[in-house]
Amino acid sequence: xxxxxxxxxxxxxxxxxxxxxxxxxxxxxxxxxxxxxxxxxxxxxxxxxxxxxxxxxxxxxxxxxxxxxxxxxxxxxxxxxxxxxxxxxxxxxxxxxxxxxxxxxxxxxxxxxxxxxxxxxxxxxxxxxxxxxxxxxxxxxxxxxxxxxxxxxxxxxxxxxxxxxxxxxxxxxxxxxxxxxxxxxxxxxxxxxx
Numbered sequence: 291x292x293x294x295x296x297x298x299x300x301x302x303x304x305x306x307x308x309x310x311x312x313x314x315x316x317x318x319x320x321x322x323x324x325x326x327x328x329x330x331x332x333x334x335x336x337x338x339x340x341x342x343x344x345x346x347x348x349x350x351x352x353x354x355x356x357x358x359x360x361x362x363x364x365x366x367x368x369x370x371x372x373x374x375x376x377x378x379x380x381x382x383x384x385x386x387x388x389x390x391x392x393x394x395x396x397x398x399x400x401x402x403x404x405x406x407x408x409x410x411x412x413x414x415x416x417x418x419x420x421x422x423x424x425x426x427x428x429x430x431x432x433x434x435x436x437x438x439x440x441x442x443x444x445x446x447x448x449x450x451x452x453x454x455x456x457x458x459x460x461x462x463x464x465x466x467x468x469x470x471x472x473x474x475x476x477x478x479x480x481x482x483x484x
Contacts, residue, residue, distance in 0.1 A: 291405035293462035297386050298431040299359030302350060303423035309363060310370030311397065315379040325404075328375055329382030349424075360387045360430055362419045368397025377401045387432050389439070391416050402455040403465065407434060409449045418445075434459060 319331040336348045344351045361380065367390040368376060377400045380388065388406060391413040401408040409432070411419075422428045422441075431440045434456065440446045451459075458468065469476075 291462045291464055291467075294386060294405070294407050294434050294459045296431065296433045296435065297359065297407070298429060299386065300355065300357055301360045301362055301419060301423040301428045301430055302355045302358035302385075303420035304349075304361060304363040305420050305424070307364030308366045308369055311368060311373050311376040311394075312370055314368065314376040315373065319379075320373065320375050325378045326382055328379035329384065332379045332383040354427065357384065359384055360389065360432065361385045362389045362416055362423060364416070365391040365413065367393050368401075369394040372396040372400075374400050374404070377404045377406050381406050387430075389416060389419060402452070402459065405459065405462070405464075407432065407451070407459055409439070409451070411439075411447060411449060415447055 313333065313335065315328055315331055316334050319328065319334065322328065333348070333350060337345060337350055339345055349355065367388065372394075376397060380401075381404060386406065387409065388401060389409045389411050391411065393401075393408055393410070398408050419428075419430070429441065432438075433440070434451070437449050437451060437456075438446055439449060458464070461467075463471075
């Protein structure tokens with residue numbers, strides 16, 4: 291995984307609550323066995339017509355948000371089934387940070403375990419960020435080391451992140467990489483068993 295320390299990116303506002311994992315990545319696209327390639331299907335039923343042409347009225351298709359890497363959404367983001375493909379699709383599309391008032395627990399943990407910084411902010415903060423991003427090209431700087439979110443106008447808020455996940459994200463580790471940090475002790479144990 292890629293480490294996240296400080297990320298500056300364009301904000302994409304998704305002013306909806308209760309976005310479930312089937313809306314994030316519909317079930318018909320879950321046939322892949324690798325983690326890559328899901329981004330093209332992100333929010334598929336909202337982004338595309340039945341014939342596969344982009345919907346003009348869905349904001350993610352607006353050139354204004356091309357290259358956005360910070361997603362701001364409403365409460366209960368990632369509810370529904372616990373499919374890990376949802377964060378894979380979000381990440382593969384190019385989002386590195388999600389900011390929402392609340393998340394489904396399994397989705398939240400899947401994001402953190404897969405290298406996406408999922409940040410919880412009060413609804414009044416996310417509404418303000420969504421409003422700014424809908425009005426203009428709006429960028430934020432997210433500093434994981436300091437646990438702050440800033441913009442260029444002086445706006446700044448702090449956020450919490452579990453210490454274990456913070457260390458994983460800062461180092462670009464998944465759970466296998468964390469295990470391998472103890473490789474010398476593992477080798478010693480295995481040698482003692484022979």
